[in-house]
Amino acid sequence: MTSDRTRGNKSxxxxxxxxxxxxxxxxMNFLMTLGRHEKWCREVAARVAPAGGGRFLDLATGTxxxxxxxxxxxxxxTVTGVDFSEEMLRRARTKPGADAVRWQHGDAADLPFEDESFDGITEGYLLRNVEDLDRVLREQHRVLKPGGRLVILETCPPSGLVKPVVKWGLRVIxxxxxxVVARDRRSYTYLESSTRAFESPQSIAGALSGLGFTDIGWRKKFFATNVILWATKAN
Structure with a gap:
């Protein structure tokens, strides 16, 4: 759940x-998704590429x-996990299997990688926290190889018949x-408000299409409060 996050007041x-x-x-991710978060992360990993070799980048890697x-x-x-939070990366490095990943501090709006470096890119809860969404997506397009997949896990603004109930849950729960859990109501008030104010999947898909991505699709999760989006960089 991270971002460009090194420039500007918001960052x-x-x-x-x-x-x-x-x-x-x-x-908190476990509680807020009633235990579904890790399953979604496994789905993101499965969608980015079939099992095998390659070079992959996980942005906003968090833990x-x-x-x-x-x-x-x-x-x-070869898997590289990038985040702008040093504390998140410190915790990621302590997890079982962490030696299989190259952990790197970095800015999603200014990635320290050459053009067409990666066969696939994944990210979790990055886009709603960045100051310049188009710039961040352009950077991902730049470092992704032609034919490579981008898979995004994001929150989704509530819609449809359940919108009033979901909005109440986000605002209160x-x-x-x-x-209760983190002793930090203010931080999670920000996360709630950024969820409600974020772009729709249709809007993100439009931005990806404008950059030259193809085969764009998405699947909403958990009363449409989360979404997995995927796209392919045109050859």
Whole structure:
């Protein structure tokens, strides 16, 4: 759940939030998704490429759940997990299997990689926290090889018949969990508000199409509060 997060007021604020919540991050993701989060991360890993070798980049790696899932699924691959939160990366490095991933501090808006470096890119909860979404997506397009897959796990603004109930749950339950579990209501109030204000999957798909991605699709999860999107860089 990370971002460009090293430039500007928003990035400084978000960086501080993720530094603070790193110790509770996995537990809160489990509670907020009723245990579904790791399953979604495994789906992201499965969608980015069939099992085998290759070079993969996991952005906003956080505590490394997606990166580790990619590494387990592709034991012959090179997996790099990038995040702007030093504390998140410190915790990722302590997890079982962490030696299979190259952990790197970095800025999603200015990736330290050559053009067409990766066979696949994954990310979890990155885009809603960045200051310049188009720039971040352009960077991903730049470092992805032609024919490579991009798979995104994101929150989704509530819609449809359940919208009033979901909005109430986000507004009340998420900050309350933050208060009880992490002793940090303010950080989870920000995460709740950024979920409600974020772009729709249709909007993200339009931005990906405009950059030259093809085969774009998505699947909503958990009362449409989360979404997995995928796209392929045109050859």
């Amino acid at each position: 400084s604020e978000v960086h501080g939030i993720f530094q603070k919540i790193a110790g509770y991050y996995d537990r 490394g759940v997606i990166a580790l899932a990619v590494a387990r699924r592709n034991p012959g691959a 998420v900050p309350l969990l933050g208060q």
